[in-house]
Amino acid sequence: MNIPGPGTRSDGGLGAIAAAGGLHGYQLWLHAEYGPVVRFQLPGAESAVSIADPVLLEATAHIDRRPERLFAFLEPLFEEGNLQVLPADEHAPWRRLLLSVLAGRPSHERHFARFTALASELADRWAGLPDGGPVALQKDLTTLSLRMICDYALGGDSADPDSVVAAFEEVLTEYLGRLYQVPVPGTPEERAQRTGQALAHLRATVDRVIAVHRSDGRTDRSDLIGALIEAGERPARIRDTVLAVMLAAHHTTGVAVSWTLHLLGRHPEAAERVADELDRVLGDRAVPEYADLRRLTYLEMALKESLRLYPPGPYGARETAEPLALGDYEIPAGAVVFYPFWAVHLNPEHWPEPERFRPERFTPQESAKRPRLAWIPFGLGPRSCEGAALAMVEAELLLAVLLKRFRFRPVPGHQVTPIERFVLWAADDIRMLVSPRAPGPAVAPPGRPARQPRRSPS
Numbered sequence: 001m002n003i004p005g006p007g008t009r010s011d012g013g014l015g016a017i018a019a020a021g022g023l024h025g026y027q028l029w030l031h032a033e034y035g036p037v038v039r040f041q042l043p044g045a046e047s048a049v050s051i052a053d054p055v056l057l058e059a060t061a062h063i064d065r066r067p068e069r070l071f072a073f074l075e076p077l078f079e080e081g082n083l084q085v086l087p088a089d090e091h092a093p094w095r096r097l098l099l100s101v102l103a104g105r106p107s108h109e110r111h112f113a114r115f116t117a118l119a120s121e122l123a124d125r126w127a128g129l130p131d132g133g134p135v136a137l138q139k140d141l142t143t144l145s146l147r148m149i150c151d152y153a154l155g156g157d158s159a160d161p162d163s164v165v166a167a168f169e170e171v172l173t174e175y176l177g178r179l180y181q182v183p184v185p186g187t188p189e190e191r192a193q194r195t196g197q198a199l200a201h202l203r204a205t206v207d208r209v210i211a212v213h214r215s216d217g218r219t220d221r222s223d224l225i226g227a228l229i230e231a232g233e234r235p236a237r238i239r240d241t242v243l244a245v246m247l248a249a250h251h252t253t254g255v256a257v258s259w260t261l262h263l264l265g266r267h268p269e270a271a272e273r274v275a276d277e278l279d280r281v282l283g284d285r286a287v288p289e290y291a292d293l294r295r296l297t298y299l300e301m302a303l304k305e306s307l308r309l310y311p312p313g314p315y316g317a318r319e320t321a322e323p324l325a326l327g328d329y330e331i332p333a334g335a336v337v338f339y340p341f342w343a344v345h346l347n348p349e350h351w352p353e354p355e356r357f358r359p360e361r362f363t364p365q366e367s368a369k370r371p372r373l374a375w376i377p378f379g380l381g382p383r384s385c386e387g388a389a390l391a392m393v394e395a396e397l398l399l400a401v402l403l404k405r406f407r408f409r410p411v412p413g414h415q416v417t418p419i420e421r422f423v424l425w426a427a428d429d430i431r432m433l434v435s436p437r438a439p440g441p442a443v444a445p446p447g448r449p450a451r452q453p454r455r456s457p458s
């Protein structure tokens with residue numbers, strides 16, 4: 001059977017995407033119009049097959065290849081290869097190695113105190129703002145998440161984190177600016193020079209950290225560069241991989257936390273439940289310990305619901321190596337399979353009233369009713385995000401620190417409009433007013449009666 005989809009246009013599909021207000025709007029329209037499997041023109045790949053049904057996605061979950069041409073814009077960042085498009089046989093050992101560090105509890109525990117200190121520094125700064133700000137959540141939280149991954153990957157002492165953060169921002173502004181045709185200040189020569197210097201600084205920093213590790217022979221499974229050295233990888237490959245991890249991690253977590261605060265700011269009952277839980281679990285402590293995180297179950301549900309409604313990485317892509325049977329259809333070898341994570345998350349068959357923010361969807365009972373791939377903010381299969389577990393720890397910690405200390409309210413009249421910029425961004429940031437919460441339980445906001453202390457069931 002032929003895969004349904006709109007007719008071919010000479011502009012490669014750009015006009016249709018623009019007319020729908022972006023790739024996301026276009027995906028939603030395509031799937032509403034043509035069903036769960038759609039063939040469409042994807043700029044940069046000629047044609048692609050998009051799949052918004054979590055059960056059909058299972059048939060693609062083994063595919064271990066990304067379409068190189070869609071990642072070509074990142075090529076200049078890497079000297080020996082971009083992890084994201086390594087061939088399957090080369091990729092598999094790197095994935096195992098990365099997971100052994102990034103997904104392991106030792107690395108989370110080892111970096112937790114430093115992450116907490118960074119989160120508290122931001123909270124202190126916000127607390128000092130007159131009249132509650134407003135604060136630009138995305139700007140502040142993505143800078144913080146880049147800072148956290150720098151510390152995690154490079155170690156707090158061996159690198160000058162501010163200069164690494166600045167260099168990374170420089171490089172990304174240039175490459176993403178090219179991809180999304182966003183104007184970047186300066187002549188092409190000036191920009192090339194700035195980007196070249198920033199990239200050289202990043203490479204030299206990673207090389208220095210590698211050299212220090214080699215000389216002191218320190219290795220353990222909580223340390224990314226140490227583990228890569230121990231595995232016998234060459235310095236240039238290690239450097240490329242560390243940059244790829246930083247690239248993948250740099251904004252995603254900060255964006256996830258911003259969207260969660262945005263949603264909680266618009267749903268005071270849910271925000272209050274999170275605050276109650278924090279008071280219950282932390283008591284009068286301002287920050288959590290690592291072991292507290294697993295007791296913050298409602299906070300985790302709110303974060304998961306936010307990752308559903310605003311997945312920071314909204315799309316994924318694969319390339320078939322052989323023909324693939326997909327329900328009634330057959331996808332040929334060499335085709336681009338497009339993963340519209342956002343459309344999968346809004347599929348009304350699995351998510352009733354999909355646009356509504358309802359953390360209760362993520363109770364274990366509700367989750368068990370859904371197909372495995374209905375919620376995929378970290379992707380799927382052998383190319384899914386190796387940083388998922390670390391990202392959840394970081395995001396829960398940040399939310400716990402911020403929501404224990406502050407209430408967040410939307411700035412009246414400020415429009416929050418999602419746009420796709422490699423991650424799912426808000427066009428004019430997410431501006432919110434922060435006000436201190438009094439420590440401890442049962443403090444009512446002005447104008448509301450104080451809550452009664454909870455009674456134990458009799």
Ligand code: HEM
Binds near residue numbers: 095311313384395
């Ligand atoms: C909330 C935060 C994050 C989200 C939503 C996220 C999401 C994603 C998604 C959607 C992909 C592509 C998956 C696919 O194609 O199936 C990805 C890839 C990746 N992510 Fe994350 N990510 C997050 C944080 C992180 C962090 C903190 C790290 C590392 C410390 C990380 C490391 C990676 C790497 C290395 C890849 C490339 C995977 C590969 O090709 O082997 N991510 N991430």
